[in-house]
Amino acid sequence: MSTRLATPGRLIDKAAPVSFTFNGKQLRGYKGDTLASALLANDQMLMGRSFKYHRPRGVVASGAEEPNGLVNLGSEGRFEPNQRVTTTELFEGLEASSQNHWPSLEFDVGAINAQLSRFLPAGFYYKMFMYPRSFWEHVYEPIIRASAGLGKAPKARDVDTYEHFYTFCDVLIVGGGVAGMQAALTAGKAGARVILLEQTDHWGGRAPVDGGRIDGAPVDDYVKETLNALRSMDNVEMRLRTMGAGVYDHGYALGYERLTDHAPEAAGPRHRLWRIRAAQIITATGAIERPLSFAGNDIPGVMLASAVRDYVVNYGVSVGDRTVVVTNNDNAYLTAIALKHAGLDVPVILDARVLPSDLGLIERAKALGIRVLMGHAIATVKGGKRVTGVSICAQAGEGAVLEEIQCDAVAMSGGWSPVVHLWSHCGGKLRWDTAHACFSPDVDNPPKGSDGMGFVTPAGAASGMFALDDVLHDAHAAAEGVITSLDMKLPKDVTSPIAERREESPMAPVWMMPQGASVKLREKTWLDYQNDVKVSDVRLAAQEGFVSVEHAKRYTTLGMATDQGKLSNINGLATLAGALDADIPTVGTTTFRPPYQPISLGAIGGEARGDIFQPIRRTPMQDWHEANGAVFEPVGRWRRPYAFTRGLESTHDAVMREVKNTREKLGLLDASTLGKIIVKGPDAGKFLDMMYTNMMSTLKPGKCRYGLMCSENGFLIDDGVVARIDEDTWLCHTTTGGAESIHAHMEEWLQTEWWDWNVYVANVTEQYAQIAVVGPNARTALERLGGMDLSKEALGFMDWADGTLGGFKVRIFRISFSGELSYEIAIDAGHGQALWDSLLAVGADLGAMPYGTECLHILRAEKGFIMIGDETDGTVIPQDLGLNWAISKKKEDYLGKRAQARSHMTDPSRWKLVGLETVDGSTLPDGAYATGEGTNANGQQNMIGRVTSTYHSPTLDRGIAMGLVLNAPDRMGEVLRFPGTDGKIYEAKIVDPVFYDKEGSKQNV
Amino acid sequence: MSDPVTALKGLKNTGGFASISEVGPTGMITLRGDLSAKPVIKAAVAASGVTMPEQGRIGSEGNHAMAWMSPDELLILCAYGDVHDRLAALNKKLSGQHTLAVNVSDARAMFRVRGAHAREVIAKVAPVDMHPDAFTPGMFRRTRFAQVPAAFWMPEPDVVQVICFRSVARYMYDLLGMAAQSRSEVGYFRR
């Protein structure tokens, strides 16, 4: 059983007990524990179930590479699945529960899959769920969905906040082990701005656990001293609990800081995403130990040798009373020695190697009385939910059992792989290191920055240096190289510390144990613990032709679990290489993609949640609208009142009321969102003649003209009223959504094509509140405010004037988008609300009512006025809309003119705008298509038109619509059929698009 | 005429580690022209009451300031009530010069972020190096604050002044308030 030892742990404080629950059971740990160490201390080795076979799973590792120990953490608004026990710090009141099992962790019905495992080989899903096709929707998909995924998705809204933090530095160092600390010290002494990130809650990495001496003192002393030195440097920023998540182009890197995961009730944001721009990056990300591939290597109690050592040394936790150590290298002997020192039993060390002599650690282990068997291996591990023993065989053979040994834990080591993820994220290449049987960074091919030079340097174990002295020297040299590349200087007296060297024997690559393991053993030999991929699956994939490592990965799902194959990838591709009889380097690796570990979606989104999920633009009268029954609709990033409801009135009724009131009395519209762009200069007229399809240079000061704007493709992009302010100044109104884009469009042409033209442009959209005063009573209302002559003679249709109206400095445009007598009043935004209030007050007895965008739409549709975005969709030219009157025939050029001469644009079969009147007075469905005779090349029924705008007109008390129709001018009076999605067929007659007041008598009074 | 109101009527948030307050009505004039032309410089200096700012900088003198917006654009800041007179004087001085001067006082919102960690509030929302060695008083930076365009400078240590469009004043206020929420100091620019 696993238990807490009497010996102290480096990282825990036995004076500070912490209570927590696992599956509802009350347990105790200490401050400094991880959830993994605390569970082990309570003999909770079984922590979860695997994904496919629901095999019992115990913890394997002690850090970020853990594939098995995944739990649900927290509850309600802080519930989160798939949290790693090895990286979860213990805190008072922590609630964890195991996942991926039913009904309980101990007894799981899904484990039946394991009995069926020979029927569930690699590619099972692809093979099984292929045919019949009709089964997909109702049989296969529901089954797959029900069994997919680990853990449960959170249901409650996340109660925490998240944020980003942008920062810049000369040198970013990822990894706070001795390599990262030494690199930071060296770079810091050179005066560089340094950021040092460490993903755990403590500095020093695993060097203190592995022992040795630096400059004659224990590693812990070096860590303490270096930490003090770094803390005294103003130019060095150090962050614990912050993972270097990814390295991206041009020195961009992400740091993922977990601020309150270990103290969920604390105030402030939960996670902070550091968005770092570094001139140079040092990856001191260490190395990860590899499992060995032997039968039964997934039984709880089989762990990485380094993890067993970590639990003893750091947390004072023994994984088992009797631990068999199995290895292909010297490093695992440290575990045997540590266990022995803690008073635990190590019945045997099985070393797959055959060595000429016993050096260093082997000698020490033997001196402690540990039995060491060279050239030996594990044939199979015994046990179900817990290891009970191992059978031993020769590594060279096929697994004939030589001896059985009782034990309750197995510590395995297949060698070490440098953590090359961050090096590789942005294109750093790898080389195969034969001596250590691992991929390590090819320092001649680093990721390259904006200047084409390398910007990442690996250091320490991450660069394939495993001896302590090599690690420190490599880290110092990495920092020195980076400093030189930054044109900075290292003070002469700064040198690398010196660590004592151990005599070591070379490791031997072992990819299968025993070497000639039978199929039966291979079917019990796990590569990927979380996704249940076995040696036999990879071999099957190779046999079935999935010879590319990327294909084999996807076919078997090797390395596709939440740990992304941190433990399994190298063993998996060595197995693939073996099956293909190829070299490991030629098989290659799969692609390393950020983030290194999963990061929260909250951190990615940062502050963008709730009210600030996206910017909502507000007009100067928005508060009033909100307080007066407005129902809003999004128009670009604005929220415009769709209608103003009163009392219990429905939105539809409100719209009908607003239309009638505006036609009969007086309506007020907040038109502040319309774009307003000033264009000024000696060449402004010439410029606007290029921008608009019609002539703007001939407009007289004091007058307005409606204009159309096209892209160079000829398509209509915007429309609006242009007012000429003075000899060289024009004011262009754009659509609500068009203000920024049309301003940018104008600037683009002025800056990149006609830069010698003397024109300046300014977007003054938000300087003004703009109010449309519309209806038969409009003039009366404004005259009551007084101060300006608004008679037909003084301010005729399409005139504008500056003046003082009721004490307000305003500019009034006599323009109409409704067909009614209408004035649009612009006023400095800071006075907009006051003017709105005044208009409502003076118009009270004239029937003044605000109206919204839906009323605006109906008013304009009754008049046959087009709306950008309704009648246009980026494929419509003005000629399609019958707007030829607004296209100058005199001008040699305007944007879009050449395109409109292309054969497709002049094709007489282009659909043209018409009015549509339903035969029975009903309202056509929006976007409905008119069906024609025959079918097209794809056998679909031919379409001959579509509805672009459709409304119920309260003025005419019937449905009215506009649409684009084939050969429309020749079909006036014809009845078209529009099938609706409701199954009904709507019949509509083709009519003139102007439904109301064709003579324009109402607006011209 | 009514008293002008700003978008948020001077709202203030003192609940966080830095205070966020909307600045009252301020006169602002956008001047576009050839910034190397002597008459333009003379007129701009006269209208603003401060010396011509260099690229990426702002000059200020009491309530008056002038910021370099782009190679052909300046932003003049003055008292709200003065803006019409100053604009008229500016246009008079510039008659015959190809320039464009417009009142944008009401088109903008302005905020003051005050506190020992004010720089961190900005660094949480803008991709700008806010290290005291990198962003210094007198600099004027146009950038994005989360999802909207903004400009800022530091009129004094521990104070950042932010300008954005009026329509997104509420968003900016909420955004800065979130960035300054209590117990979220990064402690990064402490030196």
Add this chain to the structure above:
Amino acid sequence: MLTIHCPNCGVTAEETEFHAHGEAHLKRFGPGSSEDDFESYLFMRKNPKGVHFERWRHQYGCGKWFHVARCTTTLEIFGSYSAQTTEPPKEIINHIENRRPDWNATEAPK
């Protein structure tokens, strides 16, 4: 995410402040131009593997346009320069030739 230098306001900033707008140095063809010329102006764009000349705008900054010479495979940036020119300046060409000896300067827009 790239780091871009704006030659108009002198700011070097991350890509999110900018907006890319495709190939630079297009020659406009208007009314009266041949179908071929107009087609190539409106639709035909280079998509080289390697050296590319692009239009960018400092959207969240000074709002100005400029050009960037960039390698589309390594993302190396050879330089930014004014938008008010019909061809890349000599120093940009020289720098590219230095960095990419195999690149043929005759491929540069003229």
